[in-house]
Amino acid sequence: MASSNKKKILNDPVYGFITIPTELLFDLVEHPYFQRLRRIKQLGLSEYVYPGALHTRFHHALGAMHLMGQAMQTLQSKGHRISDAECEAAQIAILLHDIGHGPFSHVLECCLLDSVHHEVISLMLMHELNQQFNGGLALAIRMFEGTYERPFFHQLISSQLDMDRMDYLNRDGYYTGVAEGAIGAERIIKMLDLVDDQLVVEAKGILSVENFLNARRLMYWQVYLHKTSICCESMLVQILRRARFLIRQGDFEPVYAPETFKLFLRESITLTDFRTNRTYLDAFTKLDDFDVWSCIKQWAIHPDPVLSTLCQMLLDRKLFKIMLSTEPFAGELLQELENQLRQTGLSDDVLSYFLVEGQATNAAYLPSGDRIAIKLKSGDVIDIADASDLSNIQVLTNIVRRYYVCWAKGISLRQLVRL
Numbered sequence: 001m002a003s004s005n006k007k008k009i010l011n012d013p014v015y016g017f018i019t020i021p022t023e024l025l026f027d028l029v030e031h032p033y034f035q036r037l038r039r040i041k042q043l044g045l046s047e048y049v050y051p052g053a054l055h056t057r058f059h060h061a062l063g064a065m066h067l068m069g070q071a072m073q074t075l076q077s078k079g080h081r082i083s084d085a086e087c088e089a090a091q092i093a094i095l096l097h098d099i100g101h102g103p104f105s106h107v108l109e110c111c112l113l114d115s116v117h118h119e120v121i122s123l124m125l126m127h128e129l130n131q132q133f134n135g136g137l138a139l140a141i142r143m144f145e146g147t148y149e150r151p152f153f154h155q156l157i158s159s160q161l162d163m164d165r166m167d168y169l170n171r172d173g174y175y176t177g178v179a180e181g182a183i184g185a186e187r188i189i190k191m192l193d194l195v196d197d198q199l200v201v202e203a204k205g206i207l208s209v210e211n212f213l214n215a216r217r218l219m220y221w222q223v224y225l226h227k228t229s230i231c232c233e234s235m236l237v238q239i240l241r242r243a244r245f246l247i248r249q250g251d252f253e254p255v256y257a258p259e260t261f262k263l264f265l266r267e268s269i270t271l272t273d274f275r276t277n278r279t280y281l282d283a284f285t286k287l288d289d290f291d292v293w294s295c296i297k298q299w300a301i302h303p304d305p306v307l308s309t310l311c312q313m314l315l316d317r318k319l320f321k322i323m324l325s326t327e328p329f330a331g332e333l334l335q336e337l338e339n340q341l342r343q344t345g346l347s348d349d350v351l352s353y354f355l356v357e358g359q360a361t362n363a364a365y366l367p368s369g370d371r372i373a374i375k376l377k378s379g380d381v382i383d384i385a386d387a388s389d390l391s392n393i394q395v396l397t398n399i400v401r402r403y404y405v406c407w408a409k410g411i412s413l414r415q416l417v418r419l
Helices: 023-030 032-039 059-076 084-093 118-132 138-145 152-157 164-175 184-189 203-224 227-249 257-264 271-276 278-284 287-297 305-315 331-345 348-353 393-397
Strands: 011-012 016-019 191-197 198-200 321-325 354-360 373-375 381-383 402-408
Touching: 011 059, 011 331, 016 059, 023 084, 032 059, 032 118, 059 084, 059 152, 059 164, 059 184, 059 191, 059 227, 084 138, 118 138, 118 271, 138 152, 152 164, 152 198, 164 203, 184 191, 184 203, 191 373, 198 203, 203 354, 203 373, 203 393, 227 257, 227 287, 227 305, 227 348, 227 354, 227 402, 257 278, 257 287, 271 278, 278 381, 278 402, 287 305, 287 331, 331 348, 331 354, 331 373, 331 402, 348 354
Parallel strands: 198 373
Antiparallel strands: 011 016, 191 198, 321 402, 354 402, 373 381
């Protein structure tokens, strides 16, 4: 029998007391799929830069659900017809939007899966939960997919001004201590309105939206694409790449990993595999950060010197050095770095584990995408890029690209003697 005790109140450090308003939402929070998010950090390895960045996807999902509830109340207060079922469905969709994240969130999407985005897995898990809850998530799934006839619900879930971004900017700024993350989400939500079932922001909210876009741009460079975070993530990717190589080679010392984790290291798993073989989805829902860290601790004493060296360096925070540039690096520079690594005793077949190239991009706002619409006092609706008199609006709408190269400077001969 359903119990009214399922309507819980939680104390959130960012927003204060927040409510889980319905029994279905409570049951979803209690489900093992959602509880797994307690064991996946929101910011991957950013704690190596900002020691306070220890919050999880669990925190974030609950915060986004809370903001969605506030958005529903705002739109209802302005005379828009939104049923209780629609309110619940919108909160379910945003609560579960990240349920398909794997260990270390975005960092390992390229390593564990073969071009399978976390949003695709989120949708697959929502369909699975829909079966378990006798169709109770059907409307939420339509909103999440963008197939519901009232498009503003999908815009609140996934757009350039959605409840996901509202929460993670506020929350990530709070836990990292980066003040630029504060965006005034409550004021932006109060300024939301609808025109023809499309989401708009009232003209008096323009400054708040500008602040939101500025905050997103600054948070990307100061937190999400911080050079030390890039180093840590590059090292983690190389660790898994080496572990995968050794496991697939099969003629070396066994590489420890829980069977659910080893499955993803041993095989190249595609979206088709996920959809046709239940084993992969079941295994994925058991993976979290702790699986990876337990393996890194074990691999630090593995006989393979590439794997053990990389793992011990990450555990001890002996990180790669990094160089950033607005232009691709010259071949001469990369050749010089390769020569430096060779002088430590590295052979050419393992150089790529200790010298990593890549690029990072950041755009606060893309007018070509789903726009942020501003409703003027005249009733006209225009793009924020046209409504704003912000002097750096062009900066916010440009895609900024940074090239980087990371390498293991100062690595000791003792560590590499077996390479």
